[in-house]
Amino acid sequence: MILSRTNAEVIGLKAVGWLAGNDTLLPVFLGATGADEAQFRGAFGDPDFQASVLDFLLMDDAWIAAFCDAEGLDYSAPMAARAVLPGGEAVHWT
Incomplete structure (x- = not known):
């Protein structure tokens, strides 16, 4: 699954919203991140923050x-979105 940057950010926003509503996981x-609720609310639109939420969920x-x-x-959508967001580039060691 290949996503556009816009679609990846939409999935990232959905992940942030879902996590915000999860009283157990939030x-x-x-x-784990050392963030507080104010920082969480203030960063929801930041693609770097969305990537960190997806990284967390992907654990x-x-x-x-x-x-x-x-x-x-689809269960592959979060990983596909993470690959498009900042820091998600595939690392090639050769």
Whole structure:
């Protein structure tokens, strides 16, 4: 799945919104990143922040499945979006 930057940012925004509404997982994210709720709310439109949320969600298949099921996305969409957002370029060691 190849996404445009706009579509990747839409998925990133959906991920931020979904995480914001998840009372169990949001504190885990905040604790892992050191961010507080004000910083979380202030950064939702930042593609770098969206990428960090996707990185966090991609750490656990259950989190990705729950997000994709809630948003009606294919399970590969978050990884595809992450690849397009800042820092998601494939690393080539050769």
